[in-house]
Amino acid sequence: MDRLLVLVRHGQSEWNLLNLFTGWKDPGLTEQGVAEATAAGEKLKALGLSFDVAYTSALSRAQRTCQIILDGIGQSDLTTIRDQALNERDYGELTGLNKDDARARWGEEQVHVWRRSFDVPPPGGESLKNTAERVLPYFKAEILPRVLKGERVLVAAHGNSLRALIMDLEGLSGDEIVARELATGVPIVYxxxxxxxxxEKQVLAD
Structure with a gap:
């Protein structure tokens, strides 16, 4: 039985390019982001992979990445389930700020704590621990059971929502997962x- 789960962080967004905290805001993909999503589809097609269902967040950068991948593997009409449970971490008052401006306002050390600690949220936002508390119940109720019964599942989402999934799948600690970098548009095949x-785990990087 082929219990296949593929995770992909969305391609580069307009706010990634500008070095802004994005969170639940909804900027589109850059040209590079489209190219990254296209390349992800090509890598999955080269492995001969196809899917029974796809999941993505309520945010357009993840949805478009998902659709570009499905187009690339010849599954444009695949059932795709969108849910805000898979949204990026909410950065609260940091949302929309350039990371350098945030450091100038709150200090480099404090911003580093908000970005890289597991359980300290920025003002009005979510920590990675909070994000996991939102993502993992959905994953365990809706996505994992389908994988375990033999369906092939694609999840196109965000750096921190995917970190929450990876933490659970790989049995990582909070400290270990916050140190894990996820490149945009790079499929992780489990x-x-x-x-x-x-x-088996494959990271389909260049």
Missing amino acids: RLDADGGIV
Whole structure:
């Protein structure tokens, strides 16, 4: 039985390019982001992969990445489920700020804590721990059961919502997952056993 789960962070967004905290705001993909999503589809097609269902967030940068990938593998009409449970971490008062401006306002050390600690949220926003508390119940109720019964599932989402999934799948600590970098548009291919353990992992980087 092929228990396949593929995770992809969306391609570069307009706010990624500008070095802004994005969170739940909804900028589109840049040309580079479109190219990254296209390349992700080509890599998955080269492996001969196809899917039974796709999941993405309520944000357009993830949705467009998902659709570009599906177009690229010849599955343009695949059932795609969109849910804000898979949205990026909410950055609260940091949202829309350039990261350098945020450092000037709150200090480099404080901004670093907000960005890279597991459980300290920025003002009005979510920590990665909060994000995981939103993402993981949805994953375990809606997505993982489909993988475990043999469906092939694509998830196109965001750096921090995917970190929450990876933390759970790989059994990582909070400190370990905040140090994990996820490149835009790079598929991570997991094959799981009947209990959800990882049999094989491939990162389809260039």
